[in-house]
Amino acid sequence: MEFTGKTWKFGDNINTDLILPGRAQLFTEAEQLRCVFEGNRPGWIDEVASGDVLIGGHNFGMGSSRPAARSLRNTGLACMVAESINGLFYRNCVNWGFLALECDGISTAFEEGDEAKVSFEDFTVNNSRTGDILQSRLVPDILFNTMKAGGVLPLLEAEGLIAAAE
Amino acid sequence: MGMTAIEKILAKNSGQELVKPGDLVVVKVGTAVLYDNNFVPSIWRDILKVYDPERVVVVFDHRVPAKDIISATAQKTGRDFVKKFNIERFHDVGAxxxxxxxxxAEHGYALPGSVLVCGDSHTCSAGVFNCAARGTGAPDMFYAVTKGETWFRVGETIRYDFEGTLKSPVSMKDVFLHIADTYGSHANQNVEFGGGALPSLSINARRTMTTMCAELSAEFATFEPDDVMLDYVRERNPAPFEAQYPDEDANYLARRTINLDKMEPLVALPDTVLENSQKVGDVAGTHIDQAFIGSCANGTLDDFAAAAAVLKGNKVASNVRLLVTPGTQNIYLEALRHGYIETLIEAGAVVTNATCGACGGGHLGVLAAGESCITASTRNFKGRMGDPDSKVYMGSPATVAASAIKGTIADPRDFVN
Structure with a gap:
């Protein structure tokens, strides 16, 4: 599994209330998507394209348990690579099926707009412009399999533990 | 090799002898708490099997009583779920x-040495009871409720020892702001609290600290067990438990001592509590439109007492709305019996029913663009309490009450000793 896409850069401590504002908590998934980063980067939601890659700083996704990772997945982003991912947000990436890696040095290795090649075979990230190849932290199988499968809900559905999505 | 308290709890509940940083553990869930946000139409999926209904708690708190049709729909879905699986520990709108x-905390649901999960980020609150309590996402909760287990990545642990004595009106909120200001993020780390000052700290005060550890991005926050805590749990829940004490040779990433004698009122500036606080005197005079005391961190009887002590005989400034929200209806009743509610209302505060309310900008005190609020609640992110162009300062309940009287950020020591 490998993705090649244009990068969008975000800084350290990007919080869940920026990704998905509180006012959108009761919205539908489609309505929530329209609010992504409206407070810190208005208009971005119209610029991001399917297959793009988000580059994040330290402690990406700090804050609340809200389904902010689902909204990022719904933008069409192929995946994200951050210096580090907040523990709660990481759970939500796994469980909502949004591919996410942690990689030291990623935010200095990329300028916004650089093309990234992200491999989910060996968990490396390649900057096409500079030729730099960075090694991300490995993702344990049990978590990666859930992430790849689209999150935990399809798995629970297949086991007959929750109802199918309407 | 010794283990920290949290490592021992995770080892016990994953059936392992030893757990260490870097491990991924699968643990039995002792208590799974579902809340109204889980039942919102864009999240909820009908649960077909529950692993053990006796391990499930259902609470409506974010928007109670229902503030709009979607909230009402979510709560109706929740009631149907409770009925279908005969969930006994259900907290609907009411007493x-x-x-x-x-x-x-009030019902002793978090047993020492056990694992508790809830789909809200401030679940680390229950770490005060020596419980591995963690906020998770909604899908995690579907997993925990249907399969009775969950996974955790094990991080390093930072140990804080409290020494000395807190001097009123300085509170644990100020101590928390000091830790957040001095040491910053604790992402992917656990925090463990103990020290000689423990017996002097109420469970409410300790729980303010563990709740706020979500703002440090900590994985788990836990207190070393002591008799005050163990008696508190036993008085509320007859179930047996095994508290987990840290080993003497536990391996901490760092060990820090906090001298409570030296604490003073602090105020966090808007957008984050991390490395972003000032002494109250340095921001005194800053304009505010609203003042709020409440939330899972500061809606306790201790917080009502602190606010009432400052507000007694004073009036809220005409330019400020002071909103006070108890953590539970039971606390509301206790505050009423102690006379705190009368003091607050006479001063000009609005006391609401128990709910998350203004803390998350959900209802009962939302901010407009350009407005500023000083809050004793959990979080001060940009836009947290309303419009993205509003500002949220954070202080203790005493500091918030003093600020409401002055009409600008103020030092509580101007009103009480």
């Missing part, structure tokens, strides 16, 4: 109403 983390 048992409250914020999930405060109810977990």
């Amino acid at each position: 048992k109403q409250g914020i999930s983390h405060v109810l977990v």
